[in-house]
Amino acid sequence: MTDDTTLETEATELLCTLIRNACVNDGTPASGHEERNADALEAYFAGSGLSCERYAAGPGRVSLITRIAGTDAKAPTLLLMGHTDVVPVNPSGWERDPFGGEVVDGIVWGRGATDMLNITSTMAVATRRLARSGFRPRGSLIYLAVADEEAGGTYGASFLTAEQYDAVKADYVITESGGVPIPARSGIKLPVTVGEKGVNWRRLVVRGTPGHGSMPFRTDNALVTAAEVVRRVATYQPRARILEEWRRYVAELELAPELEAALTDPDRVLEAAEHLEPLGFARLAHACTHTTFSPNVVQGGSKINVIPDRVTVDVDVRALPGVSPLDVDAMLREALGDLASRVEIEAPRGQEGSRTSLDTPLADAMRRVTQALVPGSKIIPRLTGGGTDARYFRWKGVPAYGFALHSQRIPYTEYPLMFHGNNERVDTESLRLSAVMWEALCRDFLG
């Protein structure tokens, strides 16, 4: 077997193990059980000369760190960070056992195959390979298998950056997600996630006056008011903002000039997105240029013959970088209009977005390494609407990217459907490419 084939086999086996461990995080403190994947990774590193540190933020909520110390204290430290938890599944929607870790025709199936146990495993494979080769870099390499990303990092990245910062302190961070090739006329484009929106969750509490359901005329029904609240929030569109990252991303796609102009014009992007295909790209175009409001949960009413006096509507708001939690509340009041005085806004989570420049020495190294592995390719900046652990580092001013390297076997248009979706899977060639890329990047950048 060639070296690269060995890497592919190792990464595949490790990924299957991590999938089978089913570290399902449903958002409750007692879920996750990331200790199982920490154990698997520690066993995988055994005998390579790497020693592991464990950090538990709660029972079973274990994050694992191993490191290759650099020889030059002035050289940069790179942190490779992969989360070890996954989101729950609905098995009835799957063609295969979501926790079986099956490999069929070069495709690994299972929850976490793309989010993000694939990257967690390929980062581990490269780290072990480097250690076994006697790699003595100038800069330090830290590998972090982190718990609780899927519920916001309370027992993982948030805990580590707040309570154990010395353990994870680095000059650069790479985590999920990116590197799924987009074919363009001039060659392959490899997106690097450089920023994400701020997660802002709001609960709108709508009040009314209770009464008898048999006589609804001229009553003050909280549910009827809430229906109008939902309608206003769902149709509300704050003015578009064009961030430089979005402008660069669109330019790199090499679209028709008129479409590119429309998608980067705050006055025209919404209308352009209305007719854009495929639908996934339309949603991305909207999300990357707007703070978005999605009313997703409603609770209220007690009995069929009682007019309800309290209804709550939970709205998932994703704020563009630069839009503060206070701005979000102002937008909600604008959306509510004359109903604003009848609605109380509670804020269970209000976070700023985060951004990192792609003009850094690490990005230069990523550019060199990917161009060697995928001739004619180019890394390009990308924004994401979802949240990742990268934000905890960006908020501290540490450049943090989302990246990996994928083959073209699974088209880039499929990936958005697999994150938290059914039939999550990855091809083993992508595992090989990523493992090779991490190793080459560490040698280039830390060397």
Ligand SMILES: [Zn+2]
């Ligand atoms: Zn993830």
